[in-house]
Amino acid sequence: MNAYKNIGKMIKSDANASIISEELVNLHSKVLDYLGNYKQTPLISKVPNKEYFSFDSGTKKSRAVNKALFTANMQPIESVIQSISSKDFTNITAEEITSALYSMAIGFCSVIDLTKTGDQKTPGTFFEYFVCNWVSKMLGINPRKQVDVLNLDMSTSLPTDYIFDLGTNQPKIHLPVKTSTRERVIQVWAHQRVLDGVYGTGRFLGILVSLSETKVDQNSLEVVEICLPEQWQIYQMFIAQMKRIYYLDLPSKYRDLRNVFPPIPVYSFGEFFLEYQNKTLLSRD
Amino acid sequence: MNAYKNIGKMIKSDANASIISEELVNLHSKVLDYLGNYKQTPLISKVPNKEYFSFDSGTKKSRAVNKALFTANMQPIESVIQSISSKDFTNITAEEITSALYSMAIGFCSVIDLTKTGDQKTPGTFFEYFVCNWVSKMLGINPRKQVDVLNLDMSTSLPTDYIFDLGTNQPKIHLPVKTSTRERVIQVWAHQRVLDGVYGTGRFLGILVSLSETKVDQNSLEVVEICLPEQWQIYQMFIAQMKRIYYLDLPSKYRDLRNVFPPIPVYSFGEFFLEYQNKTLLSRD
Numbered sequence: 001m002n003a004y005k006n007i008g009k010m011i012k013s014d015a016n017a018s019i020i021s022e023e024l025v026n027l028h029s030k031v032l033d034y035l036g037n038y039k040q041t042p043l044i045s046k047v048p049n050k051e052y053f054s055f056d057s058g059t060k061k062s063r064a065v066n067k068a069l070f071t072a073n074m075q076p077i078e079s080v081i082q083s084i085s086s087k088d089f090t091n092i093t094a095e096e097i098t099s100a101l102y103s104m105a106i107g108f109c110s111v112i113d114l115t116k117t118g119d120q121k122t123p124g125t126f127f128e129y130f131v132c133n134w135v136s137k138m139l140g141i142n143p144r145k146q147v148d149v150l151n152l153d154m155s156t157s158l159p160t161d162y163i164f165d166l167g168t169n170q171p172k173i174h175l176p177v178k179t180s181t182r183e184r185v186i187q188v189w190a191h192q193r194v195l196d197g198v199y200g201t202g203r204f205l206g207i208l209v210s211l212s213e214t215k216v217d218q219n220s221l222e223v224v225e226i227c228l229p230e231q232w233q234i235y236q237m238f239i240a241q242m243k244r245i246y247y248l249d250l251p252s253k254y255r256d257l258r259n260v261f262p263p264i265p266v267y268s269f270g271e272f273f274l275e276y277q278n279k280t281l282l283s284r285d
Numbered sequence: 286m287n288a289y290k291n292i293g294k295m296i297k298s299d300a301n302a303s304i305i306s307e308e309l310v311n312l313h314s315k316v317l318d319y320l321g322n323y324k325q326t327p328l329i330s331k332v333p334n335k336e337y338f339s340f341d342s343g344t345k346k347s348r349a350v351n352k353a354l355f356t357a358n359m360q361p362i363e364s365v366i367q368s369i370s371s372k373d374f375t376n377i378t379a380e381e382i383t384s385a386l387y388s389m390a391i392g393f394c395s396v397i398d399l400t401k402t403g404d405q406k407t408p409g410t411f412f413e414y415f416v417c418n419w420v421s422k423m424l425g426i427n428p429r430k431q432v433d434v435l436n437l438d439m440s441t442s443l444p445t446d447y448i449f450d451l452g453t454n455q456p457k458i459h460l461p462v463k464t465s466t467r468e469r470v471i472q473v474w475a476h477q478r479v480l481d482g483v484y485g486t487g488r489f490l491g492i493l494v495s496l497s498e499t500k501v502d503q504n505s506l507e508v509v510e511i512c513l514p515e516q517w518q519i520y521q522m523f524i525a526q527m528k529r530i531y532y533l534d535l536p537s538k539y540r541d542l543r544n545v546f547p548p549i550p551v552y553s554f555g556e557f558f559l560e561y562q563n564k565t566l567l568s569r570d
Contacts, residue, residue: 149519153546156515190475190524197523230441234434238482239475239524261438 003027004108004126011129015136015143018085024104024133025074025081031107032072038114040065044222048252052214052223055110060117062110064214064223066249069102076100084137089274097270102248105130105211109179124179131177131209131269132162138276139164143175149198158198160191171282174204179211182226185235192240205243205282209269212249227253236262244281246272288312289393289411296414300421300428306366309389309418310359316392317357323399325350329507333537337499337508340395345402347395349499349508351534354387361385369422374559382555387533390415390496394464409464416462416494416554417447423561424449428460434483443483445476456567459489464496467511470520477525490528490567494554497534512538521547529566531557 003023010020041056043064055062071077080100083092108130109123116122136142143162149155161176174195176188185208192206213225232254236242246269247254257264267275275281288308295305326341328349340347356362365385368377393415394408401407421427428447434440446461459480461473470493477491498510517539521527531554532539542549552560560566 156519158516158519184469184472186472186475187469190471190478190520193475193478194519194523198519231443234441234443234479234483235475238479 003030004122007129007133008125011132015132016141018137020133021081021085021137024130025077028077028104028107029074031104031111032074034111035107036072041221043216044220046222046224047214050249052216054216054221055114057114060114061216061218062113063106064212064216065106065110066102066212066214069099069249070106071099071103077104084134084273087138087277089277094268094270094274097273098248098268099270101130101134101269102211105248109211120179127179127211128162128177132175135162135164135173135175135207135209135272138273139166139173141165147195147198158194160195161188163204166282171205172203174206175209176206177209180213180226181208181210182213183228185228185232186239189235189239189242192242196240206240207243207272208245209272210245210247212247213251213254214249225251225253227251229253229257232257232264233260233262236264244272244275288315289407292414292418293410296417300417301426303370303422305418306370306422309415310362310366313362313389313392314359316389316396317359319396320392321357326506328501329505331507331509332499335534337501339501339506340399342399345399346501346503347398348391349497349501350391350395351387351497351499354384354534355391356384356388362389369419369558372423372562374562379553379555379559382558383533383553384555386415386419386554387496390533394496405464412464412496413447413462417460420447420449420458420460420492420494420557423558424451424458426450432480432483443479445480448489451567456490457488459491460494461491462494465498465511466493466495467498468513470513470517471524474520474524474527477527481525491525492528492557493530494557495530495532497532498536498539499534510536510538512536514538514542517542517549518545518547521549529557529560 007020007023010017035055038055038057040053043052043054045052051067052064053067077100080092080097083089105127108126112119112122132143141164143164146157146159147163148157164173166172174192188208195204213227214223215226216223245266248269250268254266257266292305292308295302320340323340323342325338328337328339330337336352337349338352362385365377365382368374390412393411397404397407417428426449428449431442431444432448433442449458451457459477473493480489498512499508500511501508530551533554535553539551542551
């Protein structure tokens, strides 16, 4: 917990600092040691083509962990962090990045599930720091959490999710981060709408990063994914346009939104690093 | 609790039925009997010009109750319900209507606060039924909770708050209902935006009804009102336009939004009945 609080302080002072990535790796090594004490209880997956388990202390179970994505080894994690830090992705795939970052995020959240009761805030805040750190590292700049609204005789500030300012004649990035979206996700499109309205459409590119959409029934041990793709399409058509939505554990119902109308570009988070590095993400397509 | 569940069933089958108002009055009489057993502990009000107390069972305290608005007598309640039922407001003021309906709503919520722990859902659902009943009674029609989106080659349904269809060549009413708004209120404007986009601006008039914005610190017994008027102004300018926002315990910071730019028409809920009856609410101003 001390390591977590430290990371929070560091993110606030300099999200882009390389020490934060090192701290996240150290923290993950402790998380793996801790989780190694607990058995992995298989869950009954109602999600096609995905298997899940829970870390199980006997009295408590963690959230669902995707069996194919999770790795309990440090070595692949260290390779991925090394690639991100050096921005050299020649020997690494998007899938490897997604798997490594998924393992770190779900590992920490699982420790909180096993040690606290009903604590949703700590995993949520950790995941915000976690995603902010990697995005900040890739962009090479620190984010803000509010923007000024200067408008004729009005002057106020708008609290937002993370905002990255890439400089004059570059788009800015609006980065909401959520462990899961559920019914609250309309806020993401609504905030994007406000930014489009205040600053002009296209000035801010909306990029949502989410962990997963799984839900475990604690009695039956069944795992489902809660997805509302038709609602997302309505939001994308009638509220605002999100540039990208990235998942660490990508639901297939959302992935399929790439290929229908209105297309919503939903990808695994590993793709972000490659898209940004090869300049397709911010290209004027 | 049985009376509450019954009211829920009746609202779903015929929100407009006169039996529901009678049941709400009967329920309130039981609520007053129950609350009569408990002392009223004064709270330290940090809200200018408002005094609050909590019903106090010794081990539990209810939410904050506005001393000037709450009445423990049935007589004023019965007069108000009689006026609404007969749609005759000649001998009643908006303030009297607000006070009577406030007493009924906060009374039921206080009973739940004293008998359950951490139950936010029952007060919220009750308040939805409660507001829906009075609006339905005034409009003389029943609401729906979803609308169809038919759009070239797409066909889907959009879950919404209550929707009242006043018929051809009349506006329709979009009625979100919340016990308090806090940071989730952006959803109200976002839903209005979707309705404007799908059906055309002006087809749906957005009317939000809210109970109060008070928050009690359980240690210090201080009551504050949590208001974000500048955020509301940004939403009203850049997401969609709400036609009215009504409160049972109206915060002065929101009331003042009537008189600044952009004007947001925020009133006490009692005004709804008079505005609707004298046809100023739906006039084409």
